[in-house]
Amino acid sequence: MNRESYNKIAEIWAEHRHSSFVSQIIVDFAEKLSLNAKVLDIGCGTGMPVAGYLASKGLLVTGIDFAEKMIEIAQSQQIPQTQFLVSDFFDFETKETFDGILAWDSFFHFPKEKQAMIYPKVARLLNSGGYLLFTHGDDDGEHTNPMMGEEFYYSAILKEDIIQLLEANGCEVIDMIKDYREKDTHRGLVVLAQKK
Template structure:
């Protein structure tokens, strides 16, 4: 459902995100990464504004997205030191290890049952001491919601369950932002975690 829906709304999505601000948690995430870091952007959308911001900081960015129209749009921008791959994160495999991984407004599109395994997969993709930033809900829920006239599937685990899974995957919590508000942007929960050395 989400792949088809995002393919249909790519123009509206670009309009909304093209000139969006980079929220301060993302600035904090970027500051923690070493020069020329390898960064994975899961559910990168059109690549704007997040992958474009990361590329502007001279990181090597890999953006992945399940919706091919999003990836086509991201490729149109010819961002420096970036690659964009059309794939479902659940099927993504690479020998690369990343200094940083960001999943901004994308984990909540994974099927509910996949929510249990995602942190092990992320930890495996990170280098020791690598950082992971993601947005998330705070309650256990599964629902569909319309956006730009299309339906989208969402799921989320309860906050404490997520914290347990992060810990089990060998990551420590660095910082969280709850009920985050900045300009027009609002997020229930933003998490920054780090893989152990």
């Protein structure tokens, strides 16, 4: 459902998202990484403002997203230091590992039964000492909601389970903010973790 819905709203999404601000949390995440550090942006959407911001800070960004139209728009901007690939996170294969992984507003779209599979995969893709930053839903469960005239699926697991999954996969939670509000935005949970 989500892939089809994002393909349908890709242009309106870009129009809206490309003029939105970069969260201070993403600014702080970028500051933790050195010049030319490699970053994986999971569910990168149309590439702006997030991947574009990371690249402007001298990071090498690989953005993946399963919605072809979102990636088409991301690629069309020819942002230096970025590559954008069409891929479902769960099918994504690479020999590369990353110094930072970001999933801004994407994990909450993953199927509930696959939520626990995120963490071993992300931990494998992350270098030791590397950072993982992601947003997450605040309520255990799943639901659908309309956005921009289309229907979207959302899911989340308990924050205690996220902590346990991160630790079981060699990652330490550095910060976990519930009900994060910034300007006119609200996110149920924002998590920063580091691979040991």
